[in-house]
Amino acid sequence: GENVEQHPSTLSVQEGDSAVIKCTYSDSASNYFPWYKQELGKRPQLIIDIRSNVGEKKDQRIAVTLNKTAKHFSLHITETQPEDSAVYFCAASMEYGNKLVFGAGTILRVKS
Amino acid sequence: DARVTQTPRHKVTEMGQEVTMRCQPILGHNTVFWYRQTMMQGLELLAYFRNRAPLDDSGMPKDRFSAEMPDATLATLKIQPSEPRDSAVYFCASGLTGPKPYEQYFGPGTRLTVT
Numbered sequence: 001g002e003n004v005e006q007h008p009s010t011l012s013v014q015e016g017d018s019a020v021i022k023c024t025y026s027d028s029a030s031n032y033f034p035w036y037k038q039e040l041g042k043r044p045q046l047i048i049d050i051r052s053n054v055g056e057k058k059d060q061r062i063a064v065t066l067n068k069t070a071k072h073f074s075l076h077i078t079e080t081q082p083e084d085s086a087v088y089f090c091a092a093s094m095e096y097g098n099k100l101v102f103g104a105g106t107i108l109r110v111k112s
Numbered sequence: 113d114a115r116v117t118q119t120p121r122h123k124v125t126e127m128g129q130e131v132t133m134r135c136q137p138i139l140g141h142n143t144v145f146w147y148r149q150t151m152m153q154g155l156e157l158l159a160y161f162r163n164r165a166p167l168d169d170s171g172m173p174k175d176r177f178s179a180e181m182p183d184a185t186l187a188t189l190k191i192q193p194s195e196p197r198d199s200a201v202y203f204c205a206s207g208l209t210g211p212k213p214y215e216q217y218f219g220p221g222t223r224l225t226v227t
Binding site: 034036042043044045046049089099100101102103104105 | 145154155157160167168203215216217218219220221
């Protein structure tokens with residue numbers, strides 16, 4: 001089955017700096033890669049996703065890149081703010097509506 | 113703003129007791145997922161349904177866990193008997209299959225503590 005690895009497990013950055021979180025997946029059939037943000041005590045919420053027919057997607061300060069050949073994808077947050085502090089999860093799925101396999105999560109701390 | 117709802121939000125019970133968690137997916141969504149979140153294991157998929165039919169429950173301990181969808185507006189997850197190692201946050205998520213960008217919407221979770 002699919003396996004998703006996520007690095008780093010914790011990341012501390014200064015406010016205004018960029019943050020990058022990386023994930024690798026094992027199954028080349030995976031074609032949908034969402035990123036979820038989970039604040040303390042809250043539910044995971046989708047912040048951005050990408051499909052295998054696209055190499056990059058951007059939404060304001062966040063962007064995701066996908067390298068199908070290397071089977072890895074990354075989340076980029078620019079101009080980080082304290083409210084970006086949360087746990088970020090990457091995930092992979094093989095088809096629409098199918099189950100997501102999540103990475104272990106990255107705790108992002110933005111220091112002001 | 114449609115949301116997935118879960119009840120109860122918190123549950124404290126003694127080992128050996130039955131626990132039932134309920135989830136109301138977003139109206140019109142045809143896929144429901146149950147996840148368990150712990151510090152050690154992260155987000156684990158326990159079971160999921162499409163059009164009320166169970167598709168995969170391989171992540172669920174079969175001897176004590178059961179998941180059902182009695183109708184399109186209700187999904188249940190039962191643990192009988194409960195054990196301290198079942199203590200976790202249980203999330204339900206729903207989604208809609210189709211050609212449009214697919215997203216799983218998570219409920220607020222049920223925080224279960226088994227003593």
